[in-house]
Amino acid sequence: MSGSTVKPKGPVAAALTVNAFLVYAFFFLPIVILAVFSFSDDRLVGRWGGFTTSWYGEFWNDTELTSSLWVSLRVAAVSTVISVVLGTMAALGLERFRWKSQRFFDSVLYLPIIIPDVTMAVMMLLFFTWGIDLTNEAFGTNFAKGFATITLSHIAFSISFVSVVVRARLAGMSLELEEAARDLYASRWKAFRHVTFPQIVPGIAGGALLALTLSLDDVVITQFVAGPGGTTLPVRVFSLIRKGVTPVINAVSVVMLVASLLLVALSVAVQRLRGGSITG
Amino acid sequence: MNGVAPPPAVEASPETERAALRADAWRGFLLAAPAYVYLMVFFVVPLGIVTMYSFATRNRQGGTDLQGWNLDSYARLDEPIVRTILFRSLWLAVVTTVICLVIAYPFAYFIATRRPAVRNVMLVFVMIPFWTNFLVRNYAWRVILENDGIWNDAVDATGTDTLVDWLLGLPHWIQWAIPNWIEHLPSPLFSEVGIVLGLVYGFLPFMILPLYAAIERIDLSLIEASRDLYASGRQTLRRVLIPLSMPGIVAGSILVFVPSLGAYVTPQILGGDKETLLGSYIVVQFLTARNWPFGAALSVVLVAVMLLATRIHFRSGGRAL
Amino acid sequence: MNSNFLLRLVAGLAAVTLFASCGGSDDQGASGESAACAVDQVDGDLNLFNWAEYIDPDLKTAFEEQYGVAVNEDNYDSNEAMQPIISAGNSGYDLIVPSDYMVSILIEAGDVAPVQRDAVPNLVNLDPEFASGLPFDPAGEYSVPYQWGTTGLGVDLAVVGEDVPHTWGLVFDPELRAELGIDGKITLLNDPRETMGAALKYLGFSLNTTSQDELDQAKALVSEATGGLAAYESDQYDELLASGNTAVAHGYSGNFLVQFDEADDPDQYTYFVPDEGGTRWVDNMAVVADAPHPCTAHTFMNFLLDAENGAALTNWNYYASPNAAAVEFIDQEVLEDPVVYPTDTSTLEFIADTGDFETNFSDAFIEAKG
Numbered sequence: 001m002s003g004s005t006v007k008p009k010g011p012v013a014a015a016l017t018v019n020a021f022l023v024y025a026f027f028f029l030p031i032v033i034l035a036v037f038s039f040s041d042d043r044l045v046g047r048w049g050g051f052t053t054s055w056y057g058e059f060w061n062d063t064e065l066t067s068s069l070w071v072s073l074r075v076a077a078v079s080t081v082i083s084v085v086l087g088t089m090a091a092l093g094l095e096r097f098r099w100k101s102q103r104f105f106d107s108v109l110y111l112p113i114i115i116p117d118v119t120m121a122v123m124m125l126l127f128f129t130w131g132i133d134l135t136n137e138a139f140g141t142n143f144a145k146g147f148a149t150i151t152l153s154h155i156a157f158s159i160s161f162v163s164v165v166v167r168a169r170l171a172g173m174s175l176e177l178e179e180a181a182r183d184l185y186a187s188r189w190k191a192f193r194h195v196t197f198p199q200i201v202p203g204i205a206g207g208a209l210l211a212l213t214l215s216l217d218d219v220v221i222t223q224f225v226a227g228p229g230g231t232t233l234p235v236r237v238f239s240l241i242r243k244g245v246t247p248v249i250n251a252v253s254v255v256m257l258v259a260s261l262l263l264v265a266l267s268v269a270v271q272r273l274r275g276g277s278i279t280g
Numbered sequence: 281m282n283g284v285a286p287p288p289a290v291e292a293s294p295e296t297e298r299a300a301l302r303a304d305a306w307r308g309f310l311l312a313a314p315a316y317v318y319l320m321v322f323f324v325v326p327l328g329i330v331t332m333y334s335f336a337t338r339n340r341q342g343g344t345d346l347q348g349w350n351l352d353s354y355a356r357l358d359e360p361i362v363r364t365i366l367f368r369s370l371w372l373a374v375v376t377t378v379i380c381l382v383i384a385y386p387f388a389y390f391i392a393t394r395r396p397a398v399r400n401v402m403l404v405f406v407m408i409p410f411w412t413n414f415l416v417r418n419y420a421w422r423v424i425l426e427n428d429g430i431w432n433d434a435v436d437a438t439g440t441d442t443l444v445d446w447l448l449g450l451p452h453w454i455q456w457a458i459p460n461w462i463e464h465l466p467s468p469l470f471s472e473v474g475i476v477l478g479l480v481y482g483f484l485p486f487m488i489l490p491l492y493a494a495i496e497r498i499d500l501s502l503i504e505a506s507r508d509l510y511a512s513g514r515q516t517l518r519r520v521l522i523p524l525s526m527p528g529i530v531a532g533s534i535l536v537f538v539p540s541l542g543a544y545v546t547p548q549i550l551g552g553d554k555e556t557l558l559g560s561y562i563v564v565q566f567l568t569a570r571n572w573p574f575g576a577a578l579s580v581v582l583v584a585v586m587l588l589a590t591r592i593h594f595r596s597g598g599r600a601l
Numbered sequence: 602m603n604s605n606f607l608l609r610l611v612a613g614l615a616a617v618t619l620f621a622s623c624g625g626s627d628d629q630g631a632s633g634e635s636a637a638c639a640v641d642q643v644d645g646d647l648n649l650f651n652w653a654e655y656i657d658p659d660l661k662t663a664f665e666e667q668y669g670v671a672v673n674e675d676n677y678d679s680n681e682a683m684q685p686i687i688s689a690g691n692s693g694y695d696l697i698v699p700s701d702y703m704v705s706i707l708i709e710a711g712d713v714a715p716v717q718r719d720a721v722p723n724l725v726n727l728d729p730e731f732a733s734g735l736p737f738d739p740a741g742e743y744s745v746p747y748q749w750g751t752t753g754l755g756v757d758l759a760v761v762g763e764d765v766p767h768t769w770g771l772v773f774d775p776e777l778r779a780e781l782g783i784d785g786k787i788t789l790l791n792d793p794r795e796t797m798g799a800a801l802k803y804l805g806f807s808l809n810t811t812s813q814d815e816l817d818q819a820k821a822l823v824s825e826a827t828g829g830l831a832a833y834e835s836d837q838y839d840e841l842l843a844s845g846n847t848a849v850a851h852g853y854s855g856n857f858l859v860q861f862d863e864a865d866d867p868d869q870y871t872y873f874v875p876d877e878g879g880t881r882w883v884d885n886m887a888v889v890a891d892a893p894h895p896c897t898a899h900t901f902m903n904f905l906l907d908a909e910n911g912a913a914l915t916n917w918n919y920y921a922s923p924n925a926a927a928v929e930f931i932d933q934e935v936l937e938d939p940v941v942y943p944t945d946t947s948t949l950e951f952i953a954d955t956g957d958f959e960t961n962f963s964d965a966f967i968e969a970k971g
Contacts, residue, residue, distance in 0.1 A: 012513065016390040023387045024405065026481065030420035031409045033430075037423070043863050046423040046844055064674065090315035097308020098301075105312055107587055108319050111327065113535065114586040116542035118563050119330060119579035122572070122685065126333075127326035129689040144693050156322040159315050164531050169493040171527040202496055205400070206489040209407045213485070217414040224686060228648035228693040229673030237413055239653035239676030241836055253412035260411035264404065340956040341709045343688060361968055419837075427846050469846075470832045552832025553791050556967050567681040568793060569963035 031257075038250035045247055055251040065236060065252060071147065072232040073259055076215040079154035084208045086155070087162025088200075094163075095170040112157040113164065121224040124153045128225055145227035153225050154215045161214060162207035169203025216260060327583075334576035342570030353577035362561075369558035372472065373540035376479040380487040380536045381529065383480070388491035388528075389521075393500070403492065406485055414482070418549040421478055425469035425550065432467060441466045470552035478546040486535035494528025495521075538586060558582070638720040638896035640903065645894035646671040647901050650683060650694040652884070655748075657917040664904050670897055678836075687889055688712050694889050695898040701883050702794075702954040704744045705737040713743050713887040720899040721745070723906035731923035735883065736951055744885035745902050746923035748914065751881050751943060752795055753874035755839065755857040760786070760848035769803035769875045771849050773822045775829065784829045786848040788841060791833035793966035794952050795880060796823060799851065802878045808950050811958045816965050823969035833970075842870065853882075854940055855920040872940050878948030883923070915941075 034045075038056070042049025059065055090109065094102060112120070132143045177199075181191040219234045226235060233256060237249055335349045356362070391402045409417070424430045435441050444465055447458050464471035498521070506516045522529070544559030553560060562582075565575030638644075647664075649656075653676040661672045675694070677683040680703040686692050688710055699707055707713045718724060724732070724745065731746040738744045754772075756765055761781050770777045771787070778784050789796045798808030800819035810816060831847050838850040839860035850857075857872040864870060886905070888898045904910060912930030915922040921941050922931065935941055943949070955962070 016386050019383070019386045020390045020402075023383060023484075027406065027409045027484075029430075030417050030424060030481070031412060033423055034412065034416055034420040044840060044843055045419065046426065046429070086315040086318060090312045093308040093311030093313075097304045097311070099305035099308040102308070102312075105316050107591065108316070108324060110534075110587060110590055111583065112319070112323055114538050114583050114590075115327070116559060116562050116579055116582065118544075118566050119575070119583075120326075122566055122575070123326035123330040125685060125689050126329045127322075129691050130329070132691055145691065146693075152322055156319065159319065161535070163315065164535065165490050165493055168490040168528045168531040169497055171494075173497055199497075202399075203493040206403065206493050209403065210486070210489055213407055213410045216411055219414065223677075223682065226675070228650075228675060231675055234413055234415070236676070238415060239678045241415055241419070241678075249413075249416055253416045257408065257412050261408065338957075338960070341706045341954070342684075342959060343710055361964075364971070422837075426841075426844065548791070552788075552830065552834065554827055554830060554833060554970060556970050561967065564963055564967065566685075567679065569960045570681060570684070571960050571963075574960075 034250045035254050038247050038254050040247055043246050045250060055247045056255075058248045059251045059255065062248075065233070065248075067229075068231055068233045068236045069252070069255065069259065071150075071230060072216060072234070072256070073263065075147065075151050075154060075232060076212055076260070077263060079151050079158055079215050080208055080211045083155045083158035083162050083211050084204060087159045087207060087211075088166050088204055090159065091163040091166035091170055091203075095167050109160050109163055112160040117218075117220040120153075120157065121221045124149075124156075124221060125224040145225060146230035149225040149227070150222050150230075150232065153221050154218065157218075157221070158211035158214055161210045162204075165207040165210060166200060166203040169200050169206075173199060212260065212263070216256065330576045331580050333572050334580050336573050338571045338573055344572045353573045354581070356574060357577065357581060365556050365558055365561050368555060369541055372475060372479070372557065373537050376476055376483065376540040377487075377533050377537040379476065379480050380484050381533060384484060384487035384491050384532065385529075388488050388495050391488075391492055392496040392498075399496070403489075406488055410485060415545065415549075417481075418478060418546055421474075421481065421550055422469060425467070425474055425477075427467065427469075429469075435466045469550065470554070472551065474550040475547045478550040479540050479543060482543075482546055483536040483539055486539070487532035490531035490535065491525065491528040494525040494531070498524045534590065541586075542582070638717050638899050640720055640722055641668070641900055642720070642896040643668050643670050643894075643900055644896040646673060647894060647897045648693055648695045648892075649674045649901070650687070650692070650697045650889075651676060652698060653678065655698065655884075655918060657913055660905070660910060660913055663910075664901060667904075668897075668900060672901075684712075690891055692889065692891075693893060695892040695894045696901060697887055697889060698747050698884050699744075699887060700952075701735070701737045701885070702952045704885050704887060705954050707887065708738065708743050712890050714890045714892065714895065715742050716745060716888065716902070717895075717899055720896070721903045721906065723903045726906050726908055726911070726924050726926035728923050728925040731883070736953055738885070744887045745906065747884045747886050747905070748918070748920040748922060749881065749883040750854040750920045750941075751874050751879060751949060752790070752799075752851070752853055753872060753879050755842055755850045755852055755861075755870060755872045757842060757845070757848045757870055759869050765871075767873045767876050769799055769877050771875075772829075772851070773800060773803050773826050775825065778829050781848075783848045785831055786846075787826075787830050787850070788832050788834040788838045788847050789823075789826070789830060789851045790838070791835045793962040796833075796851070797962055797966055797969075798880055798950075798952065799875075800826075802875070802950075805877070808880065809953045809955060811955055813961065816961060820965040820969045823966070824971065827970055855918055858919045858938070858940055874943065874949065876948070878950065880952055881946060881949035882951065 037045050037048075039051050039053065040047070040049050041052035041054070090105075093099075094106065094109075128145055128149045132145065135141055135143055178191050178195045181195045182188065186194070217234060218232075219238045222232050223235050223238070226232070233252065237252060240246075240249060332346070333344055334353055335351065336344045336346050337348050337350065337352070339345045391399055394402060426432075444462055448463055450458070461471070461473050464473040468474040468477060502520055502524070503516055506520045507513075511519065542559040542562070544557065544563050547553060547557050547560060556564075558578075562575055562578050565571045565578060569575075647670060649672055651674055656674070661674065664670075665672055677686075680700050683697060683699065684703060684706065687694065687697060687707065697713075704713070716724075724741075727746065731749075733739065733741050735741070735746070754769075756771070758765065761771070761783060765771070765781075766777075768774075768777075771781070771783070772778075772789065778787075789799070794808070797816065797819050800822040801808045801810055801815060803822065804815070804818055806812075806815045806819070831841070834841065834850075838847070838852040839856050841847045842850040842857075843860050843864055854872060857870070861867045861870045861872070886902050888895055888902075892898055905914065906924060908924065908926035909930050911922050911924035911927035914920075915927065915935060916930075916932050919935060919938075919941055922928070928936065
């Protein structure tokens with residue numbers, strides 16, 4: 001299936017390589033800048049003041065920042081896993097089968113992508129306030145805004161992004177292999193597990209990366225659905241920036257980067273351990 | 281494209297065929313159901329609440345009175361300022377999407393033609409910068425673009441500034457051919473050039489991922505076949521590659537265009553918010569004017585129009601996405 | 602088919618457990634008309650919703666040690682971002698720090714609880730000017746002043762010259778801008794009330810006007826000034842000034858002071874409120890109406906109104922203290938700085954909520970930008 005033998009040749013290949021190089025340079029330029037200034041001994045980001053690691057120390061000793069980093073990672077992990085499962089299932093259901101009211105669901109699936117951030121933030125705030133009130137009154141429970149409401153909101157916008165990426169992969173994918181497998185008396189599940197699934201893994205991986213990124217980056221919606229003492233790192237950073245960008249914020253970003261790299265490495269390792277492979 | 285399931289195996293009687301179709305419908309529905317239920321509860325219901333607010337009235341304290349329903353907020357959409365803001369935002373979003381597509385397509389193709397192990401590494405490296413922090417990245421761009429920043433130095437070193445000066449110094453009769461934004465190129469911070477740069481940076485991965493997913497899936501021997509049949513490279517691209525990767529192009533364009541249209545942080549940080557864009561217009565209604573009904577009405581209309589646009593796309597045969 | 606059902610079940614259960622896991626420790630106390638609190642009484646951890654970097658972390662630690670409760674602080678970046686979260690109810694926060702006009706909005710909407718004066722004996726420490734008579738809460742029934750400051754212009758003297766005129770004309774007079782060569786080197790706050798207010802002051806009007814005609818004149822001024830701006834900027838105006846990207850910046854007093862302090866040559870910069878007048882603001886502590894721990898909130902108020910603690914606050918962030926008893930503990934150089942404690946407050950105005958006219962301000966601001 002993989003067409004690794006059909007690499008372009010000559011000037012086209014050279015142009016493609018140069019383009020790829022430039023794109024990576026573009027992506028990493030600001031990252032290098034922010035990483036460099038996280039070691040600068042000057043409060044003003046953009047002015048080099050000699051090498052120091054004190055900003056990392058400041059970050060480490062700030063329990064509010066470290067605890068919100070932990071919240072961010074937990075939210076990102078949980079919301080990515082759930083939205084990848086739900087989003088992939090939805091993509092399969094919509095792309096592989098014809099059923100009534102499919103079009104309607106199609107539209108519903110697009111809504112979270114289309115809606116502006118603030119609008120979603122406001123509506124989630126109203127919804128959770130109202131929902132928690134109602135639940136607590138009806139069942140005498142003690143729900144409050146916090147980790148759960150943040151995670152539920154992140155899942156709500158991630159599902160759509162995952163399913164769009166997975167569907168781009170599924171659309172027009174040849175069904176012949178799966179049909180063939182079923183003709184050989186493999187069960188539907190087995191045919192899916194051993195034939196279709198490996199083919200769509202790149203789409204799922206892309207969707208998962210997207211969901212993870214969206215969750216780690218969201219400020220506006222999280223700000224409105226977070227509860228006391230339970231908010232994510234980006235929200236903390238957002239309010240800090242108001243009072244001035246100091247390199248401690250750069251240090252936070254570098255730590256965030258390393259932490260998410262570890263998260264990805266961990267998930268790959270788990271997959272390897274279970275005998276799977278993330279390659280298509 | 282063949283998304284629809286092929287007819288079932290030979291010798292199927294009409295009844296079993298219908299039964300098979302019904303079973304298929306069930307399977308599709310059940311697969312989609314969990315996401316469906318989830319979005320109904322945690323998205324459509326909240327959206328309903330906001331829609332309700334769009335028909336309500338702002339009270340003196342900036343709260344919203346949920347009574348005395350009216351269409352006043354929708355009537356305001358007719359104001360000329362709304363149109364100005366809308367067209368300006370649409371234009372910037374289109375430019376951003378086109379630039380992203382032009383950059384991302386060859387890039388995605390490049391990744392898709394590497395060995396599988398290399399591909400994954402390359403993809404992860406696309407995403408790594410985005411695990412830092414959205415705001416901090418934007419501020420990093422500000423450091424790059426500011427006076428005497430790296431961008432300035434690069435412009436000076438390459439002589440781009442001299443070129444721009446020369447272009448702007450050309451006689452009147454040819455000036456029309458030179459786009460306005462050229463003059464902002466040497467110092468793009470707080471101009472539309474800065475905004476587009478920031479938006480392209482922020483949303484490029486949203487274009488790359490679906491494009492990659494779509495291109496990687498294409499059986500590249502088709503391209504070989506096309507080349508064997510003496511099609512030129514351009515013909516192959518136009519007749520084979522692009523049609524086959526269309527689902528990725530459409531998905532990527534939507535994922536870039538839509539958030540660009542609603543963006544407000546990047547235009548604020550890199551554009552200085554001197555001209556209002558749709559995203560910040562909505563934010564102002566919710567968070568500054570505390571006029572939730574109008575903010576809600578703007579959002580509802582935006583969502584409805586976008587939804588309609590995607591629907592029309594499906595109607596016109598672009599089913600696959 | 603079974604596997605589908607199972608997956609759905611798992612997803613459902615996941616959502617339920619998520620919800621359940623959050624309730625846990627949070628004990629929802631009685632709200633609103635809660636029983637009277639005693640002095641120094643605590644009824645749980647304090648959930649504080651405050652501006653970022655507005656309180657010395659050592660003060661929080663001291664409170665935690667003295668009363669044996671934790672202080673959970675979350676931050677907001679504008680009154681308008683805080684208000685909907687509080688107004689929606691069930692926010693979980695005990696104590697907030699809204700600015701003047703926002704206090705009156707929250708009082709009118711019933712979102713803040715009256716101050717139980719008996720539980721806050723240190724109220725006597727307040728300067729009489731702040732104890733009562735503030736326009737947004739005349740009797741001090743619902744709010745206790747935290748700190749105050751002004752809004753004005755920070756300038757780079759190396760660019761505009763030592764004898765820079767103290768006028769809003771630096772922003773609104775195109776000839777003066779051209780003369781000083783500061784076109785494109787100015788930032789204004791991205792805030793309709795502050796920026797339209799500055800233009801109104803320049804024109805000699807009240808910044809709380811409700812006259813559409815006066816507002817339209819201000820709109821024309823702001824519209825012209827937009828062409829001479831680098832940016833509308835509410836967060837980083839002090840950094841842009843210090844890094845040489847701008848020469849004139851509209852912003853809040855304390856932020857400039859902290860920034861100037863860091864500069865190689867602090868005398869290169871100055872801050873002033875133009876002679877035409879400007880904004881004076883007060884941030885205030887208020888107990889949220891449905892606060893889970895109202896008594897801890899009152900105890901915390903009392904703690905910050907203590908003379909030494911109030912002084913510690915000002916020595917840390919350079920905003921002026923409304924606490925008369927604290928004065929003797931405040932650093933001399935801070936007390937004598939006219940930027941922190943302006944000598945003449947007669948031209949200054951508080952921003953007041955103008956009710957329905959608020960939308961006129963934000964519409965005018967957007968239209969001025971074009």
